[in-house]
Amino acid sequence: MGYPLLLSLLSMTFVVVTASSLEASPDPQDAGWSVGRSVPDLRLPTIDGTRTIALSELRGTKLLLIQFASW
Amino acid sequence: MRELREAGELVVVGITQEQHPDRCRLYAQWQEFDWPILWDPFNLTGSKAVPVVLAIDEAGCVRAIGPETAWIYDEFLGLEPLQAVARSEAGSEPANTLVEVARHAPGSWERDHYEALSALVWGTSESLDGPLDVLARHAAERPADAALAFRAGVAHRLRYDSPAARPQDFQAAVDHWRRALELRPDQYIWMRRIQQYGPRMDKPYPFYDWVERARSDVRARGETPIELVAELTPAELSEKSAFREASTATEPDPKGALERAGERFAVESTVAFAARGAEPVASVHLALRPVPGAGYHWNNEAEPLRVWLAADGVRLAERSLVHAVEPGTTLEVNSDETRRLSFDAALEPGASVGRVQGYAVFHACDEATGVCLVLRKDFEVRLER
Structure with a gap:
């Protein structure tokens, strides 16, 4: 597993992605995001504030969840 | 990947871990992302670092973290769900509050805490003052709880960027974030929040130098760039x-x-x-x-x-x-x-x-x-x- 998919999805400025990728190994296990476990249910607003999405609403379809930041 | 989404075989959703959603909106506009992005300023996901991609099956189980593209096509799409798929009924989730609220008894501090967070995340309170006071009080009463300190900092910075800004909101945000990082020095999401406003030599790379290029490129396409609520400060721009x-x-x-x-x-x-x-x-x-x-x-x-x-x-x-x-x-x-x-x-x-x-x-x-x-x-x- 690695970052090629992330790069293709985000089409990000390479500086942003590679720099923060090298800074720390993503380790979501501590937060309950580990392989084989259910994701925590969260309902969050979209960045434009026009609607909300609960992760539970997305069940029934395969999902790629991208956690990132623009910095 | 777009063809999979259009065929309904795959959903892509982003979650941004930053203070200002408008900055992510500008980034998404620039990069022409056409998938929804959620805002998690309080780090409710608990993620410690970004970027990271999670492949999640129909039942909501994580099947891979950081998968390669080929694995998506060759294996992920054909995987059976680990559990029975329990799709939530429409309207069964709280419409304008965090799920956590319902998990704690009325009168408990946790209930108060998540209600205050809900008000800030959802903007359901007329004033930021009340929810902020709750978060700040909880952080003060539980000084060993790193997450409470981080969230109090986020709340102060939210008010600082609003018309209701109070003197020292920004300093209070920085102080709370510092306290949080002292307790959890491996939390890179929290560290970034301090580094965003910290000295330039502390930045591992330029954080928001892409903004001007994004605005220029968006204008060149004939579009109007998303306006930033809080303009960038010099500390957020230059590297060294x-x-x-x-x-x-x-x-x-x-x-x-x-x-x-x-x-x-x-x-x-x-x-x-x-x-x-x-x-x-x-x-x-x-x-x-x-x-x-x-x-x-x-x-x-x-x-x-x-x-x-x-x-x-x-x-x-x-x-x-x-x-x-x-x-x-x-x-x-x-x-x-x-x-x-x-x-x-x-x-x-x-x-x-x-x-x-x-x-x-x-x-x-x-x-x-x-x-x-x-x-x-x-x-x-x-x-x-």
Whole structure:
């Protein structure tokens, strides 16, 4: 597993992605995001504030969840 | 990947871990992302670092973290769900609150906490003050809880960026984030929040240097760039700065002859020390504004506002004379905006305390009489680590 998919999805400025990728190994296990476990249910607003999405609403379809930041 | 989404075989959703959603909106507009992005300023996901991609099956189980593209096509799409798929009924989730609220008994501090978070995330409270007070109180009552400290910092910065900003909101945010990071030094999401406003040398890479290019590219496509609620400060833009030994700038009022602004104008300072490293380096943020109701505004027909800095036990990385509005910037003749500038400062070796004294020189007008004059506003910033 690695970052090629992330790069293709985000089409990000390479500086942003590679720099923060090298800074720390993503380790979501501590937060309950580990392989084989259910994701925590969260309902969050979209960045434009026009609607909300609960992760539970997305069940029934395969999902790629991208956690990132623009910095 | 787009064809999979269009065929309904795959859903892509983003979650951004940053304070300002409008910045992510601009980024998404620039990159032409066509999938929804959620906002998690309080780090409710608990993620410790980004970026990361999770492949999640139909039942909501994580099947891979950081998968490669080929694995998506070759394996993920064909995987059976690990559990029976239990799709939530429409309307079964709280419509405008966090799920966590319902998990705690009424009257418990946790219930109060998540209700306050809900109000801030969802904007359901008329005022930020009440929810912020709850988060700040919980952080104070439970000083060993790192997440509470981080969230209190986020709340303070939210109010700082709002019309209801209070003096010291920004400093309170920085202090809470620092406390959180002391408790959880491996939390890179939290560290980034400090580094965003910290000294340039503490940044592992430029954080928001992409903004101007994004705006330019978006305009070139004939679109209007998403407007930023909080404009970028110099501390958020440039990557490195070197400390210099002496200034060649000329002090604008060495004899102290200019009329003092007194209570007509206010200066607020925020000190953000580096998130990591032993060197006591900080970014100092200044915000200058006409005091509401005092009857004065900026006069932009003359020279721009200048700030003179004098260090005591501190080395300055910037010019001693800095401009809050760079020469050549076009402004309305009269304005009353808050003007912000930042500079890096380092305590002298071995020192734990230092001061930066300075003053702003600017042109202002009395709204009642129309008289315009040059004013001086003195300030002192204490650096203590």
